[in-house]
Amino acid sequence: MIINRYLFKEIALSFAATLLVLTLIIVGNTFVRLLADASSGNLPADLVGNLLWFGSLKQLIRLIPVALLIGMMLAFSRLYRDSEMAALRAAGFAPRHFYRAIFSFVLPLTLLLAVLVIVVSPWLESNNADLRREINERPEAAGIPPGEFVSSGTAERNYTALAESIDPSRTVMERFFIRAQDGAKEVLIWAKSAVLFIDSGSGERVLQISDGYRYESDPEQGGMTIIRFGEHSIRIPLRNYSASNSLAAVPILELWSQTDNASQAELQWRVAVIISAPLLALLAFPLSYTAPRQGRYGKIAVAILIYALYASLLATVRGMMERGDFPLLPGLWWIHLLVLGLAFWLLHKYYGKPA
Structure with a gap:
């Protein structure tokens, strides 16, 4: 022993x-x-x-x-x-x-x-x-630090985004702006707030934008459509993300x-x-x-x-x-x-x- x-x-x-x-x-x-x-x-x-x-x-x-x-x-x-x-x-x-x-x-x-x-x-x-x-689902992980313009994409398909500030919970972007271009089509969105989340079905990032305006150009007719919305969602590849x-x-x-x-x-x-x-x-x-x-x-x-x-x-x-x-x-x-x-x-x- x-x-x-x-x-x-x-x-x-x-x-x-x-x-x-x-x-x-x-x-x-x-x-x-x-x-x-x-x-x-x-x-x-x-x-x-x-x-x-x-x-x-x-x-x-x-x-x-x-x-x-x-x-x-x-x-x-x-x-x-x-x-x-x-x-x-x-x-x-x-x-x-x-x-x-x-x-x-x-x-x-x-x-x-x-x-x-x-x-x-x-x-x-x-x-x-x-x-x-x-x-x-944090804005920082999506490459959107507060108070800075960020851009990504190619010459034909790209976006530029800005969040003036982020709330203390680090989830809500306040006074949010984004410009997205797809070929000749251009969309400008300004809103009071935006939240980033992951779609559980597709695994893609989705921006849920609240209380703002959407400006969409019409290259064929040369005009612009202005829409005021209470809630608007947009899928955008802010960064590669794969749900696992x-x-x-x-x-x-x-x-x-x-x-x-x-x-x-x-x-x-x-x-x-x-x-x-x-x-x-x-x-x-x-x-x-x-x-x-x-x-x-x-x-x-x-x-x-x-x-x-x-x-x-x-x-x-x-x-x-x-x-x-x-x-x-x-x-x-x-x-x-x-x-x-x-x-x-x-x-x-x-x-x-x-x-």
């Missing part, structure tokens, strides 16, 4: 330190990217914190398996370096004793990871999608009931994230075997390479499954079997028959 607690502590500390370092790197990169978008006007500055929170939590869930692999490699490499592993083996410790300590930590972690993947991750994706939708129905936000029970390739691929992907933790833990112990006078960190580089290949295979086959280029069975399961086979082969190579 003393040795089990000692190994548990070593694995837990190495895992926590590795996860912390990886999280700081991911959060730092995400913050820099969001800050660049905010400074260029593509992202409202008041929403940077929310996006950073949701993005960081989502990445944290995906980092748990690789942090477990690297953390275990660091823990066992230190045991080999300090000859503690040799002393334990000499005292009669077999691989099954090490795995007893390993999985006393890994199994609760896997259960936690399952809750995060099944419950928390879809919630994060749903909130992130709502936040992205809100951002795309992310399957990552769909609850797992709903995915289970679907039979299309994309839903089944997403379901297998979520299961893959969960079972990757015990699989990588199973692999980490024999992979960390270090011969006398062998470098401490050489095997860690090998472990990172194996994880990169494992993750790349999962992502590639998942994409093929979504497109229908790969059958749902065996799906992603054969990749997990490869990792399991590699773990047993290394265990037999370095420790002989499991005892």
Whole structure:
């Protein structure tokens, strides 16, 4: 029991330190990217914190398996370096004793990871999608900062817009002007207010303009039509926007009931994230075997390479499954079997028959 607690502590500390370092790197990169978008006007500055929170939590869930692999490699490499592993083996410790300590930590972690993947991750994706939708409905995201003329388009089809100010809610443009040209046809609109929203059916941006005037030239007759309106809507490509129905936000029970390739691929992907933790833990112990006078960190580089290949295979086959280029069975399961086979082969190579 003393040795089990000692190994548990070593694995837990190495895992926590590795996860912390990886999280700081991911959060730092995400913050820099969001800050660049905010400074260029593509992202409202008041929403940077929310996006950073949701993005960081989502990445944290995906980092748990690789942090477990690297953390275990660091823990066992230190045991080999300090000859503690040799002393334990000499005292009669077999691989099954090490795995007893390993999985006393890994199994609760896997259960936690399952809750995060099944419950928390879809919630994060749903909130992130709502936040992205809100951002795309903001005038700043459409390229209409207050008090500035903005133009876009070609010589034949273009527009120029101006919002004198934006209300405190950052949604309503006050004293709004737009000039749109389509070939020889020219339309001028001035209104007291305008609201930008996303059409749920087409996914296009729509300007809902209230209490204003529309001036439309008639190139054939040479006149102009003036219309006063209370409410007027105009579809205009202020910036490219594509509505995305992310399957990552769909609850797992709903995915289970679907039979299309994309839903089944997403379901297998979520299961893959969960079972990757015990699989990588199973692999980490024999992979960390270090011969006398062998470098401490050489095997860690090998472990990172194996994880990169494992993750790349999962992502590639998942994409093929979504497109229908790969059958749902065996799906992603054969990749997990490869990792399991590699773990047993290394265990037999370095420790002989499991005892």
